[in-house]
Amino acid sequence: MFAIILYASTASGHGNMAWPPTWHEGQAEVPIELKKYETCSSGACMWFTNNTSIFPHEPTMAEDSPLRTYPFKHLDESTRYTPWWAPGRASVHGPCGVYGGNPYGCPAGDPNGTDCPGGGAGFGPDAREYVATHDAQAQTTTWEAGSVQDVMWNIKANHGGGYAYRLCMVPDEGVTGVTETCFQQGHLDFFGDKSWAQWGPDFKNRTEFTAVRTKTGTWPPNSEWTKDPVPACRAEDGGVFSEDSDDCEKSGGYQFDTPAPGVHGYGEYFSSQFMSTFGFVIVDKVQIPSNLKPGKYVLSFRWDCEQTPQVWTTCADIAVVGGKHESAAQAPAKTAAQAPAKEMPQKVLRTMDYANGI
Numbered sequence: 001m002f003a004i005i006l007y008a009s010t011a012s013g014h015g016n017m018a019w020p021p022t023w024h025e026g027q028a029e030v031p032i033e034l035k036k037y038e039t040c041s042s043g044a045c046m047w048f049t050n051n052t053s054i055f056p057h058e059p060t061m062a063e064d065s066p067l068r069t070y071p072f073k074h075l076d077e078s079t080r081y082t083p084w085w086a087p088g089r090a091s092v093h094g095p096c097g098v099y100g101g102n103p104y105g106c107p108a109g110d111p112n113g114t115d116c117p118g119g120g121a122g123f124g125p126d127a128r129e130y131v132a133t134h135d136a137q138a139q140t141t142t143w144e145a146g147s148v149q150d151v152m153w154n155i156k157a158n159h160g161g162g163y164a165y166r167l168c169m170v171p172d173e174g175v176t177g178v179t180e181t182c183f184q185q186g187h188l189d190f191f192g193d194k195s196w197a198q199w200g201p202d203f204k205n206r207t208e209f210t211a212v213r214t215k216t217g218t219w220p221p222n223s224e225w226t227k228d229p230v231p232a233c234r235a236e237d238g239g240v241f242s243e244d245s246d247d248c249e250k251s252g253g254y255q256f257d258t259p260a261p262g263v264h265g266y267g268e269y270f271s272s273q274f275m276s277t278f279g280f281v282i283v284d285k286v287q288i289p290s291n292l293k294p295g296k297y298v299l300s301f302r303w304d305c306e307q308t309p310q311v312w313t314t315c316a317d318i319a320v321v322g323g324k325h326e327s328a329a330q331a332p333a334k335t336a337a338q339a340p341a342k343e344m345p346q347k348v349l350r351t352m353d354y355a356n357g358i
Contacts (some may be wrong), residue, residue: 047097060217069160099124145323
């Protein structure tokens, strides 16, 4: 596990991938992010993009859409352009997150703007560059091309919205070369219409419910996203200051119907010093394409929020084995005239990656 100690934060982290083990887990036999009430204990939830929106693009989601997660929140010109209103369109500082979410300070451009009240910290490093220059000791998870795999994420502060998982093959320059554009080309489809709440690290201790997924109005086109299934409290702030527990008694209930017993609330409260209250992670299954080349990949989890102008991203190392390409490699070699053209190396975006394909 690696930790940031140079950048002070004024806000709790809010959500991250829990399985496969991320760059932030180290070599722990049981990832700490799978344990009950340990959300963000690895520090993974502090890597994100703050103050982003879908602008200049327009919302692709109707105000009465069943994909909405904060239907009781007041809508205006700012709240109608938060990331979930057009999944995948909001720009990000990096596909694996930036520590504190504000790489240019608060406000942006202020050389003394390290303190970002309510929104992380300023001048944090890009996760790609940090993991490449520090001894992260990240675990590598092996997936077979064509298989179906479990993926999980957890919530510290429930900002609603929805999420997706994406794969990018690691280029010659290493993880610093993976980009949002590459991940957009590697969106994974979810397998089936079920999700689960998993209570602790036991993969058998799960509660099943029906997921709400969409490929309509998403970016890139036809990419599949899943609605955050956990309803926050029925209050403008989701309950973080106005409630004391996930029962949401003061606000009179939840933003939408609960999918399963105990799967509801904001996840942390001012009255309890922002201690994590969720004892579960959210599980989905994803389909790994059968035509993937064997090799080193990075998996990126992306959570586009509805309540706030934020995108939370976390990455993990994946080794892809098997599949059509490995079978083809065992066949007789083609002649030079038959050989396919060599792939051009992918362009590396050294500043800000954009979720609109730039």
